[in-house]
Amino acid sequence: MRDFIRFLDSYKFLMSFLILQLFCFSLILQESVFQRTILLSSVNSVTGSAFEQRDRLYSYFSLREANETLAEENLMLMDDRPISYEKVDKEYALINDTIYSKRYSFQYARVLNSTKTEMDNYITLNKGSMHGVEPRMGVLSGMRLLGRVEKVTEHYSLVVPIIHRNFKVSARLPVTGHFGVLSWSGADYRYAQLNEIPKEAKVEIGQPVVTRGSGSLFPPGIEIGNVSEVELEAGSDFYTITIALGVDMSNLNTVLLVKDLRAAELDSLNIMQSP
Amino acid sequence: MIREIIPIVLRFISLLIIQGLLLINVDIFGGFGHLNLYILVILLLPIKSPRFLDMIIALLLGFGVDMFYNSPGLHASAAVALAYTRPFVIRILTPRDDYDFTDKPDTRSLGFSWFLRYAGSLILFHSMWLYMLEAFDLSYFLSTIWTAILTTILTLTTVLILDYLFSPKVKT
Secondary structure (H helix, E strand, O other): OHHHHHHHHHOHHHHHHHHHHHHHHHHHHHHHHHOOOOOOOOOOHHHHHHHHHHHHHHHHHOHHHHHHHHHHHHHHHHHHOHHHOOOOOOOOOOOOHHHOOOOEEEEEEEEEEEOOOOOOOOEEEOOOHHHOOOOOOEEEEOOEEEEEEEEEOOOOEEEEEOOOOOOOEEEEOOOOOOEEEEEOOOOOOOEEEEEEEEOOOOOOOOOEEEEOOOOOOOOOOOEEEEEEEEEOOOOOOEEEEEEEEOOOOOOOOEEEEEEEOOHHHHHHHHHHHOO | OHHHHHHHHHHHHHHHHHHHHOHHHOOEHHHOEOOOHHHHHHHOOOOOOOHHHHHHHHHHHHHHHHHHHOOOOHHHHHHHHHHHHHHHHHHHOOOOOOOOOOOOOOHHHHOHHHHHHHHHHHHHHHHHHHHHHHHOOHHHHHHHHHHHHHHHHHHHHHHHHHHHHHOOOOOO
């Protein structure tokens, strides 16, 4: 017995080291499998408000840029208003707006923090469940694809952007009509990979890539980026395409949150399909 | 006792805030190099401080950093590994006439070359552990090693500069 205690005593540091490591490893694994830990993420009240205080200071430095992007967006919207159109025909036009029903609603949020050089990057936003943000909402920046909401607390939400190894989205090449899966390799925050485009497709450098809109995350046709490199490995039926992302990860101020008003309906259909 | 604890607590809080709000967005060497200054809290713990306490401090510090980085357990694991390994490095680097009980692990009490070897080896170990665990996949092996080396160079340089700026000059 005394030997055993001596044995334990001589290894007590190694033991406590291993126990602590086991604890950390279980947290890491739990995160990559379930993505549930709120306490140790930046959307908890401590780090969330710390980022918010910093944003209050930082936002003064980017006021000019923010104004310019707002002015540009205003210009686009003004350009689209009826006032800038002239009737082509003298006859009246019939606008039947009951054939349209609203499917997506938008909301804006400020970016409190974003990383771009980690292997799994995250973005913290200043809107949470009390503003109606829910997990699995789509996130756009400047009408370009940015990511999806992963975790939500009362005041903050955490976004998994394209540049996270778990992010996957169905993407389409509007020129050829083919679609594949967009993912990120963990290397460069300016590029992503598009897989599963068959080699029959005539893919060329510079072609745009947009969302397919198959899930309930994003409307179809949202810009993702442009084809920057096309590779066809010998013996493979599918291209490996590198996409230059349209969204600038190093300059994020405000983002749009997209809510699919028919998400619940789509999900229930998917559940029915796969019992 | 109190006089030893206060600087540790101050370093803990200030470095955690600096790491979480400023250094998190530092982007040098094309995004491969990171600046992990928070480990200075562990590096500057007294040489004879209780080992178990070191590990607990490291765990709390790591969890704090993880909260900012959204990586539960990752920085905590690396920080605990660093705190566990530190006494081994200290033992290997023992000077010829052993440590004094009051020695602090900095250039002032143990000299520049001792501190360079001490901080360099520990920062390299910490970066390797951190980025291997972050990748969790051998297909990233080369970029992981590259990240770890660049991070070590960046962090070590900054630590040496800080040490030069903040340690009081030796009176001759």
